[in-house]
Amino acid sequence: MRRKESRPSELLDAALDLFIERGFNATRLNDVAQRAGVSKGTLYLYFANKEELFKSVIRKGMVPYLQRAEQLIDEYRGSSRDLIKQIIRGWWDSIGATRLGGIPKLVVAESGNFPELAKFYLEEVIHRGQGIFARALQRGIDSGEFRKMDVNYALRIVIAPVVLLLIWKHSLQPYERKALKVERYLETHLEILFDGIRSTEKKQ
Amino acid sequence: MRRKESRPSELLDAALDLFIERGFNATRLNDVAQRAGVSKGTLYLYFANKEELFKSVIRKGMVPYLQRAEQLIDEYRGSSRDLIKQIIRGWWDSIGATRLGGIPKLVVAESGNFPELAKFYLEEVIHRGQGIFARALQRGIDSGEFRKMDVNYALRIVIAPVVLLLIWKHSLQPYERKALKVERYLETHLEILFDGIRSTEKKQ
Amino acid sequence: MRRKESRPSELLDAALDLFIERGFNATRLNDVAQRAGVSKGTLYLYFANKEELFKSVIRKGMVPYLQRAEQLIDEYRGSSRDLIKQIIRGWWDSIGATRLGGIPKLVVAESGNFPELAKFYLEEVIHRGQGIFARALQRGIDSGEFRKMDVNYALRIVIAPVVLLLIWKHSLQPYERKALKVERYLETHLEILFDGIRSTEKKQ
Amino acid sequence: MRRKESRPSELLDAALDLFIERGFNATRLNDVAQRAGVSKGTLYLYFANKEELFKSVIRKGMVPYLQRAEQLIDEYRGSSRDLIKQIIRGWWDSIGATRLGGIPKLVVAESGNFPELAKFYLEEVIHRGQGIFARALQRGIDSGEFRKMDVNYALRIVIAPVVLLLIWKHSLQPYERKALKVERYLETHLEILFDGIRSTEKKQ
DNA sequence: TATGAATGAGGATTCATTCAT
DNA sequence: TATGAATGAATCCTCATTCAT
Numbered sequence A, B, C, D: 001m002r003r004k005e006s007r008p009s010e011l012l013d014a015a016l017d018l019f020i021e022r023g024f025n026a027t028r029l030n031d032v033a034q035r036a037g038v039s040k041g042t043l044y045l046y047f048a049n050k051e052e053l054f055k056s057v058i059r060k061g062m063v064p065y066l067q068r069a070e071q072l073i074d075e076y077r078g079s080s081r082d083l084i085k086q087i088i089r090g091w092w093d094s095i096g097a098t099r100l101g102g103i104p105k106l107v108v109a110e111s112g113n114f115p116e117l118a119k120f121y122l123e124e125v126i127h128r129g130q131g132i133f134a135r136a137l138q139r140g141i142d143s144g145e146f147r148k149m150d151v152n153y154a155l156r157i158v159i160a161p162v163v164l165l166l167i168w169k170h171s172l173q174p175y176e177r178k179a180l181k182v183e184r185y186l187e188t189h190l191e192i193l194f195d196g197i198r199s200t201e202k203k204q
Numbered sequence E: 001t002a003t004g005a006a007t008g009a010g011g012a013t014t015c016a017t018t019c020a021t
Numbered sequence F: 001t002a003t004g005a006a007t008g009a010a011t012c013c014t015c016a017t018t019c020a021t
Helices: A007-027 A027-037 A040-046 A050-075 A078-096 A099-110 A115-142 A153-167 A182-197 B007-026 B030-036 B040-046 B049-074 B080-096 B100-109 B115-140 B151-169 B182-197 C009-025 C030-035 C040-046 C050-073 C080-096 C098-109 C115-142 C152-171 C184-199 D007-026 D029-036 D038-046 D050-075 D080-096 D098-111 D115-142 D149-167 D182-196
Strands: none
Touching: A007 A040, A007 A050, A007 C080, A027 A040, A027 A050, A027 A115, A027 D115, A040 C009, A050 A078, A050 A099, A050 A115, A078 A099, A078 A153, A078 A182, A078 C184, A078 D007, A099 A115, A099 B100, A115 B080, A153 A182, A153 B151, A153 B182, A182 B151, A182 B182, B007 B030, B007 B040, B007 B100, B030 B040, B030 B100, B040 C098, B040 C184, B040 D182, B049 B080, B049 B100, B049 B115, B080 B100, B080 B115, B080 B151, B080 B182, B100 B115, B100 B151, B115 D029, B151 B182, B151 D182, C009 C030, C009 C050, C009 C098, C030 C040, C030 D029, C050 C080, C050 C098, C050 C115, C080 C098, C080 C152, C098 D098, C115 C152, C152 C184, C152 D149, C152 D182, C184 D149, C184 D182, D007 D029, D007 D038, D007 D050, D007 D098, D007 D182, D029 D038, D029 D050, D038 D050, D050 D080, D050 D098, D080 D098, D080 D115, D080 D149, D080 D182, D098 D115, D115 D149, D149 D182
């Protein structure tokens, strides 16, 4: 079969599965090739080496969502509270609940071995994601919905439980007896959060 | 000739350093041995294989702190708010700011490859740590300091920012331009948290 | 679309360049194809495999000169000394100073891996070349110009410095600080040679 | 078996055999190890990689002879003609007729792939060897035995037939029907040579 | 004829583990 | 106990060759 265009995507798909399932080191290129239904050599037609394949997997996985989130925030008309809720829920639905949710853990695990990847991820994903939350928080402060705060630190507190949930799900959760109820987890987080950052100025 | 009793401890120390610095796979037993000042063969007198060494490193690292935290909570007499603050600050000071802080990231990264380790860590460290926060939160609810809530989920929200901070510090932080101010980060977290979970019943 | 007749020649040209530049093993068929402006597959339309291509390159390179040298000796009317001079100078000008000069080194280097090529080269090039010098020397002996000698050995002494010069030029010379003056080298060789083989019978 | 000291030498011996027999590329490290009676991994205890092994083989092979030749020339008391004869005959006996005789061809064949080796060989072997002949020739000129000549070029003519003989023996000779009589070859060379360079000044 | 995507055998290299000393 | 030389399984990567189009 000969299909140059669709190949890379198929290879990345197979690679994503295996990298998430086994990590970088334990993933055999042979297995990636087999899962994609091609031979080992074919991988090398599209990716210079294992490392480049890995980086491509990460790149392809995260960027699309960020674009959608940035668009949402540009167009949103409701309360900032609802905006943040929606971003987080959307995040979970399109990343967290899918295979892509394994990427953050993967990046964390391999950051030491791939400085270049770490930098790329930091700038193209983390900083960009932080920017989204910074804007959402600032929007709420400006509107009087949220109290004044150091946005750069507050945003980390907003994000942390969700990121850790992702990491958890792809590391220790599988060994846990009872499943975590994601819905309730996020709800608890958002409740505490919005109570914790609501504006107190005009409240009685 | 060194005392044989201290030998395993020296090996674990050297191994901890390297596992944290390079991860499990990239750590060469040769280097561990060298750093401990012994030969490669000697490692095998004390640990059956690399995997056992790794598990021992993790075991030794985390348990002592938990004991202290459990003791603190038994004896504490002040407000629950202060108790939680103290646990978190103590956690940071005795774990987060030391080499041991690298362990959570390490466990997360290798959990897929070491199911047994994952289970051990889950039960001996995570569950035990969660228990500490569960008790502290319940204490506050019982005393009317905190509002009623699902303690099992709330405790995760309490812990998440601190754990993620640890993971961050040992993964992507090193590639970040400007350092994160831990003090302010924790402060922001605690402020939002205590505002978010304070009891509203009797407040004016 | 190019004329099909010239295609093989273009391929051989490209191959010669690369074989001489990099040797047999280090020459990538991909590069040969690219340099000839065709695709890799096309090579296989004209040559069964890399080895056949290699042999064709060698064949094509050396044979034409030999024909000219044989013709020269048939027709020559001057002294044998001048004849030999002319053969050697012609050899250098039409082979040594061109890309073809790299062939002897190539054959020497790969002879162990290509017995068939070695045999071909031995018979079609070496023996034929030796025949030329044998005739030239015998001609001089017969005419009383040169002293009697074992022509089969003497011819090797005549040839050796020139062949080694070729090999040298394509192996270690490139790493040498100062260039060798070919003109003077050949001159020195011929001077010693003709003094060494001149007839002494009727002198003074 | 454990014998750190003698190991490298055994490995180099095995490697020399195979490199000469098959060339660099076609030599399998596996075979080298087997011939030396060790495992593949053991090779890497003593040589960083195949290239280093190759260079070590060359280094070890040639240097010892040069030292002996230099010593000979320092101490020699007879005629320059006999000195040169003795050097060449010694060269053949201790290098040419042994396994070591394959090294020049090897170096020539691989020079393009190993610039570093080429430079090393050029300086440590070729230049040093040329120096020996330069001194011997100059000695003869000074004593009036040889006529005046450009020593730097003449020495190459002296050496060429011997070097080419070595290369020949290890490349195309094996495919030749009848063996070359080395003795007569060298004799022929020396005869022509000494006749060609003898002093004519006072000779009657 | 011509293409170039796909193949897969083959080999260098690494390193956890063993074991004779 | 301690050593460190020796092992060899395991895997990434290359590239000549094939063949569907």
